[in-house]
Every structure is written in structure tokens, then in C-alpha cells.
Amino acid sequence: MGKLPGVDTAPVAVQARSLKRTFKGGIEAVRGIDLAVSEGEIFGFLGPNGAGKTTTVRMLCTLLPPTEGSATVAGVDVVADPAEVRRRIGVALQEIGLDPVQTGRELLELQCGLYGIRGAQARARTNELLELVGLTEAADRRTKTYSGGMKRRLDLASALVHSPVVLFLDEPTTGLDPASRLTVWDEMRRINGEGTTVFLTTQYLEEADKLCDRLAIIDAGEIVAEGTPERLKAEMGHDLVSVTLDGADAETTKTALGDLPGLERIVAEPDALDLYVDDGAALIAEIVRRLDRERIQVGGIAVARPSLDDVFLKATGRRLEGQEVEAE
Amino acid sequence: MTEIFLLGRRSVREILRFPEATIPVLFIPLFFLAVNIGQVSETFPSTTPFLEGQSYVAFQLPVSLLFAVATAISGLALVTEIDLGYFDKLLVAPIRRSSIIFGRLAADLVRGLGASTVVLLAGLAFGAHMESGVLGAIVLVILAALFGVAYAGFGVLVALRTRNVQATNTSFILFFPLLFLTPNFVPFDRLTPLMEALARANPVSYVIEGLRSLVIEGWVLDKLALCLLVIVAMGGVLTALSLRAIATYDR
Numbered sequence: 386m387g388k389l390p391g392v393d394t395a396p397v398a399v400q401a402r403s404l405k406r407t408f409k410g411g412i413e414a415v416r417g418i419d420l421a422v423s424e425g426e427i428f429g430f431l432g433p434n435g436a437g438k439t440t441t442v443r444m445l446c447t448l449l450p451p452t453e454g455s456a457t458v459a460g461v462d463v464v465a466d467p468a469e470v471r472r473r474i475g476v477a478l479q480e481i482g483l484d485p486v487q488t489g490r491e492l493l494e495l496q497c498g499l500y501g502i503r504g505a506q507a508r509a510r511t512n513e514l515l516e517l518v519g520l521t522e523a524a525d526r527r528t529k530t531y532s533g534g535m536k537r538r539l540d541l542a543s544a545l546v547h548s549p550v551v552l553f554l555d556e557p558t559t560g561l562d563p564a565s566r567l568t569v570w571d572e573m574r575r576i577n578g579e580g581t582t583v584f585l586t587t588q589y590l591e592e593a594d595k596l597c598d599r600l601a602i603i604d605a606g607e608i609v610a611e612g613t614p615e616r617l618k619a620e621m622g623h624d625l626v627s628v629t630l631d632g633a634d635a636e637t638t639k640t641a642l643g644d645l646p647g648l649e650r651i652v653a654e655p656d657a658l659d660l661y662v663d664d665g666a667a668l669i670a671e672i673v674r675r676l677d678r679e680r681i682q683v684g685g686i687a688v689a690r691p692s693l694d695d696v697f698l699k700a701t702g703r704r705l706e707g708q709e710v711e712a713e
Numbered sequence: 714m715t716e717i718f719l720l721g722r723r724s725v726r727e728i729l730r731f732p733e734a735t736i737p738v739l740f741i742p743l744f745f746l747a748v749n750i751g752q753v754s755e756t757f758p759s760t761t762p763f764l765e766g767q768s769y770v771a772f773q774l775p776v777s778l779l780f781a782v783a784t785a786i787s788g789l790a791l792v793t794e795i796d797l798g799y800f801d802k803l804l805v806a807p808i809r810r811s812s813i814i815f816g817r818l819a820a821d822l823v824r825g826l827g828a829s830t831v832v833l834l835a836g837l838a839f840g841a842h843m844e845s846g847v848l849g850a851i852v853l854v855i856l857a858a859l860f861g862v863a864y865a866g867f868g869v870l871v872a873l874r875t876r877n878v879q880a881t882n883t884s885f886i887l888f889f890p891l892l893f894l895t896p897n898f899v900p901f902d903r904l905t906p907l908m909e910a911l912a913r914a915n916p917v918s919y920v921i922e923g924l925r926s927l928v929i930e931g932w933v934l935d936k937l938a939l940c941l942l943v944i945v946a947m948g949g950v951l952t953a954l955s956l957r958a959i960a961t962y963d964r
Contacts, residue, residue, distance in 0.1 A: 446805050449963050471807040480798030486727045498719040499806040527730075543802070 398424040398551050398582035399445060403454035406440050414440040416606035417454060422584060422599075427577050429597030429614075430586040431693070433705055437606040438586040439479055442555045445584070446476050459550040472500075475549035475581075479556045481540045485529035489520050489539050492528060493546060500547040514542040518572065534565025541572055551582045558592060570596060590693040590705060600693075602700055609700035614693060621691035621699060623649050624665030626672065628658045631684025641679045642672060652698070656684075665689075716808045720816025725823050727790065734786050735824060742780035742832050749773050750839060753898070763900045765929050767841060774836040775924035776897045778853070779917070781828040782861025783888050787817040788868025788881040795876050810959045814869060814952065821865040825858030832857075836928075844931040852937075853927045859944050860920055864888070866951025873958035891917045916943045 399422035406415040415437040422428040432438050443449040445458055447467035456463045459473035484492060490511055497507035515521045518538040523531065528539060537557060544552060554573065558566040573596060577583050587593055593600050594614050601611040610617055630638060638658055639651055647663035662668050665688035676683060697705045728735055754769045764772055794800040803813050833854060837843075843850045871884040894911045895918040901909055912918045923940020926933040 443963075448801060448804055468807055471805055474805075476802070476805045478798060478801055480801070482798040482800075482802035484723070484727075484794070484799050485797070486730050487723065491723075491726070495719055495723055496802075496806070499716060499803075499808050501807075503715075 396424040398422050399458050399584055401456040404444060404451050404456050405453040406444055407452045413606055418608050424582050425580055426598040427583040427585060427596050429593040429600030430603060431593045431600050432603035433588055436603045438603055439555055442553050442586055446553055447471055473550045475544035475552040477540045477544045477554050477557055481536045483528045483536055483540060488525050488527055490524040493543055496543045496546045510546060514545060518542045534561055537561060537569060552576060553584045555586045594693050602697055604701045610696055617696045618691045621695055623661045623663055625689045625691060626660040626662055626665045627687045629684035630656050633681050633683050638681055641675050641681060716812035717815045717819060720812055721819030724817055724820030728820055728824050738784050739781055739828055739831060742777035743835055745780060746773055746777040767929055770836055770839040771841040771928045774841050774928055775921045777832050778829050778857040778924060779860060779892060781832045782825040782857050783864040785868035785881055785885045787821050787865040788872040791817060791869055792872035792878050792881045811956050814955050814959055817869060818862050818865055821862045822858055825861030826854060829854045829857035841928060844929055845927045849927045853924055856924060856940060863944050863948030866948060866955050869955045870951060870958055895921050919943045
């Protein structure tokens with residue numbers, strides 16, 4: 386595998402150069418992105434619905450040829466040698482790919498067979514994976530009887546039969562209940578702990594923050610920010626003071642706080658004002674004084690460090706959930 | 714070949730676990746067989762020259778066989794798999810894409826052998842007898858099943874091209890003109906000139922003629938060869954188009 390250019394000497398597991406995909410009708414889903422994922426890391430690909438996450442994953446997994454640009458996965462060019470790429474990757478796509486007529490065991494044994502693992506070896510690997518994802522009890526039931534969480538875990542297991550070098554997980558926790566989400570997170574950490582590089586797409590900030598070593602934020606087909614979650618948040622260089630209005634007039638409150646020292650900007654949220662300031666804790670007393678002076682009664686004041694959502698907001702002008710806000 | 718075996722075994726398992734898809738398909742040919750015989754056997758008694766001493770059921774049996782094996786079940790299974798996302802799972806596995814098609818067609822062969830055996834036994838129960846004997850019955854069942862495999866390529870092709878359940882389902886309608894613009898009720902020379910011309914231009918006519926020859930005439934090699942040629946050509950073209958469709962899927 387190649388090396389990550391100019392950063393360190395870590396081998397590169399996934400690399401994309403000017404990767405672009407245009408669909409019929411001229412829709413540019415991915416607009417010439419560059420990516421470099423180091424071997425052994427959990428790399429997060431964060432973005433809202435329709436940002437280009439799935440299209441990128443499909444290109445990297447050889448399911449969709451790029452319109453322009455190039456990409457290598459596990460050291461192999463996705464266009465020149467897609468068959469070799471497929472041998473080296475595991476894939477769990479957004480739509481859980483299970484055959485409802487088969488049992489969990491049959492599905493995994495078939496998956497083993499398709500990756501050249503046969504006979505007793507396939508049966509042993511199947512049992513091992515069923516145990517790992519906690520589906521031994523349900524192994525001989527048809528998958529159509531599984532819950533959403535069970536289906537996701539089986540799908541994950543099916544992506545692991547051949548111990549892939551790189552594992553692509555496209556929104557693996559979308560639609561799962563909190564308990565199932567935590568199980569999938571644990572499983573991702575365990576897989577990564579064994580040395581597998583994980584390329585994770587998600588629209589959940591918490592997921593990206595907790596799991597990923599590094600991440601890229603994609604919006605409208607372009608990468609708008611990239612780095613470790615800590616570095617991205619640190620680059621924001623401010624605290625967030627959230628003033629809950631609880632019936633107080635937003636404009637009056639904004640006027641009262643508009644010229645606070647160290648205030649970068651105020652963002653109006655429904656029933657709250659978010660103040661981006663240099664040092665939140667130091668400003669609390671001044672904020673309270675000013676509100677008191679203007680006789681403005683607010684619901685509460687909270688100070689927080691910047692979140693990935695703030696990073697996303699700064700990069701795109703929108704919250705990740707797609708909520709349009711007015712930045713001033 | 715192993716991939717085809719694995720995927721074929723999965724598809725056969727699907728047939729066994731989902732008989733609701735196969736049983737209604739069998740009902741139609743058996744219903745047609747019974748109704749046609751009931752309505753027409755008085756008009757065409759066994760003394761009718763083209764029946765060569767057999768009852769009319771012998772003449773109708775090949776038509777019912779084709780009805781039993783020509784289905785869009787594989788196409789529907791494939792388009793459902795595309796909908797569910799399992800198809801992507803198969804595409805991203807390190808296998809030849811053609812094995813996905815051949816795995817489906819292998820199941821059509823098994824289904825076709827089963828369905829045509831049931832229809833043949835029904836035909837025999839209604840009074841037909843195989844002029845070509847037991848070996849002829851085996852060849853009849855195999856040829857009918859192979860026609861089913863060839864025809865399944867059409868459903869698979871529609872599934873891959875449209876990725877739409879309704880379109881794949883309605884692709885079965887194409888079979889009606891193919892089956893009825895043939896000498897299905899009477900021989901070529903008893904058809905009106907226009908219908909005869911259309912029937913002679915329809916390759917399925919020669920499949921019916923070949924199968925019918927095994928029931929009524931015995932071993933007529935030129936009819937059998939033409940029947941096999943049509944099945945191979947039709948299967949070859951539709952399978953080639955399906956293979957092309959799956960190779961360029963998502964481009």
C-alpha cells in the first residue's frame with residue numbers, strides 16, 4: 386500500500402484523487418474529492434442526506450465507476466482491478482443486504498462460499514461470527530424474522546467473513562434503537578482493534594465524534610472540512626454560550642448582548658440564541674448583568690465547548706440536520 | 714462453477730420455501746388443459762387425422778407444458794433482491810457477475826423439471842400417452858424445462874434493465890402472443906392464412922411442434938432438432954443480453 390502524502394509514514398488504506406461522479410441529467414453527486422485514509426484508523430465520512438456519502442462509498446467499493454478521478458483501496462485501483470479490490474474489502478451498505486428466505490447461518494455460509502471459504506472452514510467461521518455478533522440463538526431462523534438490530538449485526542458479520550483489510554460501513558446505525566446502536570459501535574471498535582481499517586459514513590455527530598480517529602465532512606458533493614474531531618473543534622477557537630429564551634424577545638435579547646467583548650457571532654435558534662465567544666465562562670457574569678439591566682428574563686444560560694455540529698455549521702452555513710439558521 | 718452451484722442452491726431453497734410463487738403458476742396450465750379438453754374434445758375426436766388416434770389432450774399437452782415453465786419468477790426474485798439491497802451484496806463479492814444470472818437460471822431448470830413433470834403426469838392421467846415411450850417422456854420434460862430456462866432470461870433482462878417489480882411482473886404478458894400465435898389448437902394447415910403466416914414466423918411454434926411430436930408421433934428427429942435449436946437460440950440471445958445488462962449495471 387502507498388503512504389499518506391506529506392502527513393506521516395502511515396500506509397494508506399483508501400486514497401481518492403479528484404474523485405467525481407455525475408449522474409444522468411448532469412447531477413454532480415460527488416465533485417472531485419480528495420481523500421486519504423490511513424491503515425488501521427476509523428475514518429468518518431460525515432454529511433447530511435444527499436451530500437454524496439453513499440455515492441463515494443459505492444465508487445470506492447467498485448459498485449459505481451467514477452466519472453473522473455481515481456481511487457485506490459487497500460493499494461488496488463478500483464477501476465483497473467475491481468475484482469482484487471472486492472477480495473480485500475468488506476461492505477455493509479445503508480440498505481441492509483439480507484436474503485429474507487435464508488436463515489442467518491445459511492446466509493453466512495453462502496457468503497463464506499462466495500469468498501472461497503468452504504466446507505468445515507466455512508461452518509467454523511460462520512459459528513465464530515454468529516457468536517461474535519450475538520446471533521447464535523437465532524442462527525437457524527429465517528432473516529425475515531429478525532429485528533432491525535439483529536439484521537444489521539448479521540449484515541456486519543457477513544461483511545467480515547473473509548477478514549477484510551478495509552471495511553466500508555454506510556450509515557450502519559441509521560434507524561437502529563439506542564441499544565442496538567451501542568452494540569454496533571462496540572463491534573466496530575472490536576473490528577478496528579484487530580487491525581481492520583474502517584471507513585464509516587454517518588449523519589450522526591455523536592457517532593463520528595465517539596468512534597472516528599479522523600473524519601471528513603462532505604456537503605453537496607465537496608469535502609468542506611477534514612481532520613481529527615478534536616482538531617476540527619479546536620480550530621473553531623470559541624466557546625458556545627446558549628441562552629434559552631423561554632418567552633423572552635429574541636431581538637431585544639440580541640441587542641442587549643450584541644456588543645459583548647470577544648463575541649464572534651450570534652446564531653438564532655428556535656427559542657434560543659447561540660453566542661460564539663472566545664471565553665464563555667468569563668462572560669457569564671457580564672451576560673447576566675446585561676440581561677438584568679434590560680429586565681430580560683431568560684430560561685437559562687449554558688456554556689459548551691464547540692461540537693462537530695458547530696464545525697459543520699461553520700463549514701456549510703447549516704446545521705447537519707439541514708436546519709437553516711441565520712448567522713450574524 | 715462453484716459460485717453458480719452455491720447461488721443455484723440458494724435459489725432452489727427459495728423455491729422450496731416459497732411454494733406460493735410456484736403453485737399458482739402450475740394452476741394455470743392445468744386449468745387450461747382441463748378446460749380445453751372439456752370444450753374441444755368432442756370437436757376433435759381421436760379419429761381426427763392430426764391426432765393420430767390419440768385424444769385431444771395429447772395435442773394440447775405441449776402447450777400446457779410451456780405455460781407451466783414460462784414464468785417471470787426469476788426476474789421477480791432478482792428485482793426483489795435489487796430492492797432489498799442483497800443484489801449489491803452479491804455484486805460486491807469477488808465472484809463473476811454472470812454467476813448471479815446462472816444461479817437464478819439453475820433454479821429455473823429445477824423448477825421447470827418439477828412443473829413439467831406434474832403437467833405431464835396430469836396429461837397422462839387425462840388420457841394422453843407418450844408415442845416416444847418413457848425415454849420420450851424424459852426428453853419432453855427436459856426440453857420443456859430448458860424452454861423455461863431460456864424464457865426466464867427475458868424476466869431477468871427486464872428486472873436488470875428496469876429494476877421495477879411491476880415492469881418485471883407484466884413482462885409475462887409477452888408470453889401470450891408467443892404462445893397463442895402458434896399451432897396451439899390446430900396444426901399449421903388448419904389455421905387461416907394470416908394466422909398460419911404469423912405462426913410460422915413465431916419460433917415458439919417449433920418448440921410446440923417438437924414437443925408435440927414426442928407425444929403424438931414418436932421420434933421425429935428434424936422436429937426435435939428444430940425445437941432444440943429454437944430453445945438454444947432463444948436462451949442464448951436472452952442470456953447474452955442479461956449478461957450484458959449485469960456487466961454494465963450501474964454505469
